[in-house]
Amino acid sequence: MATASPAQDTRSAILSAGQAIMGRKGYSGVGLTEILTAAGVPKGSFYHYFASKDAFGEAMVAAYFEDYLAGMDAIIARSGLTAAERLMLYFADWRENQVAYDCQGRCLAVKLGAEVADLSEPMRLALKAGTGGVVSRLEAMLRAGIADGSLRFEGHTGDVAASLYNLWLGASVMVKIERSHEPFEAALRTTRRMLAMSRA
Amino acid sequence: MATASPAQDTRSAILSAGQAIMGRKGYSGVGLTEILTAAGVPKGSFYHYFASKDAFGEAMVAAYFEDYLAGMDAIIARSGLTAAERLMLYFADWRENQVAYDCQGRCLAVKLGAEVADLSEPMRLALKAGTGGVVSRLEAMLRAGIADGSLRFEGHTGDVAASLYNLWLGASVMVKIERSHEPFEAALRTTRRMLAMSRA
DNA sequence: AGGAATGATTAGACCGGTCGTCTAGAGCGT
DNA sequence: ACGCTCTAGACGACCGGTCTAATCATTCCT
Numbered sequence: 001m002a003t004a005s006p007a008q009d010t011r012s013a014i015l016s017a018g019q020a021i022m023g024r025k026g027y028s029g030v031g032l033t034e035i036l037t038a039a040g041v042p043k044g045s046f047y048h049y050f051a052s053k054d055a056f057g058e059a060m061v062a063a064y065f066e067d068y069l070a071g072m073d074a075i076i077a078r079s080g081l082t083a084a085e086r087l088m089l090y091f092a093d094w095r096e097n098q099v100a101y102d103c104q105g106r107c108l109a110v111k112l113g114a115e116v117a118d119l120s121e122p123m124r125l126a127l128k129a130g131t132g133g134v135v136s137r138l139e140a141m142l143r144a145g146i147a148d149g150s151l152r153f154e155g156h157t158g159d160v161a162a163s164l165y166n167l168w169l170g171a172s173v174m175v176k177i178e179r180s181h182e183p184f185e186a187a188l189r190t191t192r193r194m195l196a197m198s199r200a
Numbered sequence: 201m202a203t204a205s206p207a208q209d210t211r212s213a214i215l216s217a218g219q220a221i222m223g224r225k226g227y228s229g230v231g232l233t234e235i236l237t238a239a240g241v242p243k244g245s246f247y248h249y250f251a252s253k254d255a256f257g258e259a260m261v262a263a264y265f266e267d268y269l270a271g272m273d274a275i276i277a278r279s280g281l282t283a284a285e286r287l288m289l290y291f292a293d294w295r296e297n298q299v300a301y302d303c304q305g306r307c308l309a310v311k312l313g314a315e316v317a318d319l320s321e322p323m324r325l326a327l328k329a330g331t332g333g334v335v336s337r338l339e340a341m342l343r344a345g346i347a348d349g350s351l352r353f354e355g356h357t358g359d360v361a362a363s364l365y366n367l368w369l370g371a372s373v374m375v376k377i378e379r380s381h382e383p384f385e386a387a388l389r390t391t392r393r394m395l396a397m398s399r400a
Numbered sequence: 401a402g403g404a405a406t407g408a409t410t411a412g413a414c415c416g417g418t419c420g421t422c423t424a425g426a427g428c429g430t
Numbered sequence: 431a432c433g434c435t436c437t438a439g440a441c442g443a444c445c446g447g448t449c450t451a452a453t454c455a456t457t458c459c460t
Contacts, residue, residue: 010409025318025319026228026314026315026318028226028228028229029227029228029319031445032447033445033446041410042409042410043410043411043412044409045409046447046448047447047448047449048410052447053446053447104317110314111314112314113314113377114226114310114313114314114315114372114376115226115229115311115314115315117304117373117376118224118225118304118376119226124376124377124379127377128378131377131378155389155390156389158386162386163367163371163386163390166366166368166369166383166386166387167363167367169369169370169373169374170365170366170367170368170369170371170373171363171366172314173313173314173317173366173369173370174313174331174362174365174366176313176314176317176318177313177324177327177331178331179324183362186358186359186362186363186366187366189356189359190355190359190363193354194394210436210437231417231419232419232420233419243420243438243439243440244421244422244436244437244438244440245437245438246420247420249436253419253420401460402459402460403458403459404457404458404459405456405457405459406455406456406458407454407455407456407457408453408455408456409455410451410454411450411451411452412449412450412451412452413449413450413451414450415446415447415448416446416447417444417445417446417447418443418444418445418446419443419445420442421440421441421442421443422439422441423438423439423440424437424438424440425436425437425438426435426436426437426438427434427435427436427437428433428434428435428436429432429433429434430431430433430434
């Protein structure tokens with residue numbers, strides 16, 4: 001009982017195999033068989049853990065954002081940095097992860113957002129909850145940056161946080177399309193300009 | 201010979217049915233049969249006009265951007281407007297089109313970008329050419345706006361054009377996810393701020 | 401302690417739909 | 431009448447998600 005039960009292991013094995021493969025090939029383009037084979041789990045087990053592919057997708061997105069937001073919180077909790085530095089660290093991580101694998105990054109919001117939002121209501125809501133969490137954390141960092149004087153900007157904090165996220169989301173799509181990291185560099189320059197930051 | 205040949209009609213019927221359906225359901229999620237039924241074209245004809253689903257996708261994206269860029273050029277060519285007004289007109293159109301159909305807009309760059317870029321090299325290149333055309337037209341509008349004094353901004357024109365596009369691309373994804381037009385309103389405010397525009 | 405019962409997990413069959421192909425034949429211009 | 435473009439839709443091989451039946455581990459009762 002000390003560690004996770006085998007049932008949980010199987011379940012999360014399916015989940016993480018799904019994240020890896022669907023992050024690469026999308027949702028509709030991937031069959032359960034491929035995920036289950038990769039996870040080393042027999043096909044019949046699937047419907048013991050998930051009611052349908054759709055329900056699986058929902059759980060996968062939720063699990064993805066749980067980890068993702070925990071990572072953000074870790075950056076936010078880091079001591080000895082200004083808010084501006086933490087924000088730059090976050091975007092540097094974003095760029096790093098998304099440029100990996102030959103510019104075919106694995107962020108599920110980027111990869112699945114447009115595809116799945118019109119397809120499945122549960123997945124859409126999971127995506128909405130997750131991205132909402134990201135934006136509200138960005139907003140908190142912006143507020144902290146005003147408080148500690150490390151950055152400044154015009155307009156509502158909520159607008160700026162959302163726009164920053166949208167900018168990086170769009171840049172991530174363009175990185176895939178152009179297969180070049182240049183969109184991220186431009187996004188970085190724009191981010192700095194929007195936040196009146198000196199070259200951090 | 202005055203009008204398009206019937207062959208061209210059939211071909212473009214398949215193309216436009218494909219745009220409508222794949223704009224809604226994505227690429228992998230749609231079968232040829234569905235498109236051909238909608239177009240009223242029998243299945244056998246398909247492979248006379250296109251070598252494969254992949255080649256069809258490439259042609260579809262190319263055709264989409266041809267129309268799209270023609271629409272942009274029409275806005276650019278319109279007389280009696282400042283560059284800033286033309287730019288606002290463009291983004292207003294974007295918002296309009298994307299909010300239609302209950303926030304499940306039909307822009308193929310938004311819908312297919314992330315899904316297809318990692319899947320098919322020909323489609324990726326078609327997407328790259330199309331989005332490149334959009335950004336370079338935005339850039340031209342920005343230069344015109346500087347020239348006629350209707351807007352001003354800091355940074356390289358190319359960066360600003362690309363960032364504007366990324367911002368709206370990301371906002372379009374978020375509109376799908378949130379099923380609310382609010383991301384566009386925020387993007388509009390940010391756009392105006394970036395370009396030092398008064399409430400046009 | 402032995403064995404039956406219970407619930408978790410697996411195995412693989414199942415039907416329907418996928419893309420892509422292929423053989424005919426219809427329609428048209430020459 | 432001939433040749434060529436285009437249409438027609440059946441077909442095959444395969445893969446999709448789903449479900450029912452059997453197996454396994456565990457627990458509880460006698």
